Amino acid sequence: MTALDNLSKALSRLPGVGPKSAAxxxxxLVRSSDDYNRVLADGIATIKQKVKPxxxxxxxxxxxxxxxxxxxxxxxxxxxxVEQPQDVITIQNxxxxxxxxxxxxGAINPxxxxxxxxxxxxxxxxxxxxxSFKEIIIATNPxxxxxxxxxxxxxxxxxxPQISLTRLASGLPxxxxxxxxxxxxxxxxxxxxxxx
Amino acid sequence: MTALDNLSKALSRLPGVGPKSAAxxxxxLVRSSDDYNRVLADGIATIKQKVKPxxxxxxxxxxxxxxxxxxxxxxxxxxxxVEQPQDVITIQNxxxxxxxxxxxxGAINPxxxxxxxxxxxxxxxxxxxxxSFKEIIIATNPxxxxxxxxxxxxxxxxxxPQISLTRLASGLPxxxxxxxxxxxxxxxxxxxxxxx
Numbered sequence: 001m002t003a004l005d006n007l008s009k010a011l012s013r014l015p016g017v018g019p020k021s022a023a024x025x026x027x028x029l030v031r032s033s034d035d036y037n038r039v040l041a042d043g044i045a046t047i048k049q050k051v052k053p054x055x056x057x058x059x060x061x062x063x064x065x066x067x068x069x070x071x072x073x074x075x076x077x078x079x080x081x082v083e084q085p086q087d088v089i090t091i092q093n094x095x096x097x098x099x100x101x102x103x104x105x106g107a108i109n110p111x112x113x114x115x116x117x118x119x120x121x122x123x124x125x126x127x128x129x130x131x132s133f134k135e136i137i138i139a140t141n142p143x144x145x146x147x148x149x150x151x152x153x154x155x156x157x158x159x160x161p162q163i164s165l166t167r168l169a170s171g172l173p174x175x176x177x178x179x180x181x182x183x184x185x186x187x188x189x190x191x192x193x194x195x196x
Numbered sequence: 197m198t199a200l201d202n203l204s205k206a207l208s209r210l211p212g213v214g215p216k217s218a219a220x221x222x223x224x225l226v227r228s229s230d231d232y233n234r235v236l237a238d239g240i241a242t243i244k245q246k247v248k249p250x251x252x253x254x255x256x257x258x259x260x261x262x263x264x265x266x267x268x269x270x271x272x273x274x275x276x277x278v279e280q281p282q283d284v285i286t287i288q289n290x291x292x293x294x295x296x297x298x299x300x301x302g303a304i305n306p307x308x309x310x311x312x313x314x315x316x317x318x319x320x321x322x323x324x325x326x327x328s329f330k331e332i333i334i335a336t337n338p339x340x341x342x343x344x345x346x347x348x349x350x351x352x353x354x355x356x357p358q359i360s361l362t363r364l365a366s367g368l369p370x371x372x373x374x375x376x377x378x379x380x381x382x383x384x385x386x387x388x389x390x391x392x
Contacts, residue, residue, distance in 0.1 A: 003246035003258055007239035013232065015224050016217045025210050027282045029240055030247050030256055036209065037240050043203035044225055045237035050199035051226050060226055062199055086223040 004030070056127070058103030058120055059088040068092075068101060075099045077134040081124070081153060083107050083141060091139060099137075102127065107145035108152055114145075116152060125156065128163070135164045142170040142188070200226070252323070254299030254316055255284040264288070264297060271295045273330040277320065277349060279303050279337060287335060295333075298323065303341035304348055310341075312348060321352065324359070331360045338366040338384070 004026050012022035029037055053059070054066035061067065068074065068088070078099030082088060088101045104119040128136070138153055140146035150167055157165060171189030172181055181189070200222050208218035225233055249255070250262035257263065264270065264284070274295030278284060284297045300315040324332070334349055336342035346363055353361060367385030368377055377385070 003239070003243060004256060006235075007243055010232070010236045010239050014221050016220060017213075021212045023282060023285065024212060026243070027256065027280070028211050029243050030281075034244060036206070037244060039202075040206045041237040041241035043199070043206050044233050044240065047199060047203055047222070047225050048230060048233060060200060060223065084223070085226070086219060089219065 053085070053103075057088075057101045058085070058105060058123070059101055060085040073098075077132060078137065079127070079131070079133045079135075080137045080139050082139045083146065083149070087139065097137075099135075104140070104149065107140055107143070107149040109145045109148075119149075121152075121156065124153075128157070128160070133163055135166060138165065138167045142168075249281070249299075253284075253297045254281070254301060254319070255297055256281040269294075273328060274333065275323070275327070275329045275331075276333045276335050278335045279342065279345070283335065293333075295331075300336070300345065303336055303339070303345040305341045305344075315345075317348075317352060320349075324353070324356070329359055331362060334361065334363045338364075 004023075007029065008019070008022040008026040011017055011025050012019050014022075017025070050062055051060045052062075052064060054061045054064055054069055056065045056069040059066055059068065063070075075098050078097075079102055080091060080097060080099055081102045081104060082091065083104055083106055085103050088103060091097050091101070102120070102124050104121070104124070106114050106119055108114060108116060108119070136153075136157065138150045140149045154165060157163060169192055170185070171192055172178065172185065178186075200219075203225065204215070204218040204222040207213055207221050208215050210218075213221070246258055247256045248258075248260060250257045250260055250265055252261045252265040255262055255264070259266075271294050274293075275298055276287060276293060276295055277298045277300060278287065279300055279302055281299050284299060287293050287297070298316070298320050300317070300320070302310050302315055304310060304312060304315070332349075332353065334346045336345045350361060353359060365388055366381070367388055368374065368381065374382075
C-alpha cells in the first residue's frame with residue numbers, strides 16, 4: 001500500500017487534515033473520476049506559479065498590483081491591516097469594508113521566533129508615508145500574538161496623531177450563547193460594551 | 197483570484213473538507229514548498245493508475261492479489277466482510293484480526309439506489325463456496341444501512357449452517373462517558389451486555 005500511504009502522508013500535512021482524514025481523502029481519490037484528480041493535481045502543481053503576493057499590499061494575486069490595490073472606486077483613506085492573505089478575502093466577503101488592505105504576513109510571536117523584522121512593517125510605514133490614510137483599522141486576530149502586534153503598530157504610529165487608529169471589536173459571536181462563551185471573550189465583551 | 201478560487205472549489209469536493217477549509221488549504225499551498233506541492237500533485241495524479249481493487253477481496257492494492265490475500269500465514273478459515281477498502285486498513289491496524297477480508301463496496305441503501313446487485317455479493321458467495329471458512333464476521337457499519345446489509349448476508353448464508361456467522365459488537369466506545377452516549381448506542385450496549 002505504499003502509494004496510498006505516501007499520498008496519505010502528504011495529505012496529512014495540509015492544515016486541518018489529520019492522519020485519519022488524510023487516509024479517507026486518499027481512498028476517496030482512488031475512486032473519484034480521472035478528470036477530477038487531474039484538475040486537482042494541476043491546480044496544486046501550478047498554484048505557486050499563478051498566484052504571487054501583491055507588491056503593494058501583500059495579498060495573493062494573479063496580476064500585480066492586485067485588483068483591490070488597482071480599484072479606483074475604493075476608499076484610499078482607510079487601511080485595514082491583517083495578518084494573512086486569506087484575511088483579506090474574509091473581510092472582503094463581509095461586504096462591510098471598502099478601503100485598502102495591508103498584509104503583515106503573520107503576527108509577532110517571540111516563541112516561534114517571529115519578530116517585527118519578519119513582518120512587512122517597512123512596507124507598511126512606506127505606504128503610510130506616501131499615502132493619505134485618515135484611519136488605520138488593525139484587524140489582527142484576537143489572540144495574544146494579534147494583540148501584541150496591534151500594540152506594536154500603535155507604537156510605530158505614535159508620531160502620526162492625524163491618523164485615527166482602530167481595532168476590530170471583540171466580543172460574543174452573533175448567534176452564540178452566553179453560556180458557552182469562554183472567559184476571555186466575556187471579559188473582552190464586557191470591557192468593550194457599547195451604549196444602546 | 198481565479199486560480200485560487202478554482203483550487204478551493206476542487207479541494208472543497210474532498211470528503212471532510214468544507215468551503216472554509218478548502219480556502220485555507222489553497223492559501224497554504226501558495227506558501228508551501230515547491231517540492232511538497234509537486235509530491236502532493238503527483239500523488240493525486242497517479243494514485244488511480246497505481247492502486248486497483250484486489251480481484252479476490254476488493255480492497256485497494258498495488259499488486260493483484262493484495263498482500264493480505266497472498267499472505268500464507270493468515271487464517272483462511274475466517275472471513276471479515278466490510279463495506280469499504282479503508283475498513284480493511286482500520287481492522288488491520290487494530291492488530292486483533294488475522295483472517296481474510298471481503299470488501300462489499302458499500303452497504304444496501306435503497307434511498308441512494310444501492311441494492312444487493314451493486315455490491316460484490318456474487319464474488320462473496322463464490323469465495324465462500326470455493327473456500328473453507330468456518331466463521332464469517334460481518335463488520336459493516338453500525339448504521340441502518342450496515343444492519344440491513346448484515347441481515348441480507350445472514351439471509352444469503354441461511355443454507356450454510358456449518359459457517360458460524362458473527363457481527364462486530366456495538367456499544368459504548370472505550371474512554372467514552374455514559375452521560376454523552378446517544379440513546380441508540382445505549383440500547384445496543386444494554387441488549388448486547390456481557391456477563392463478567
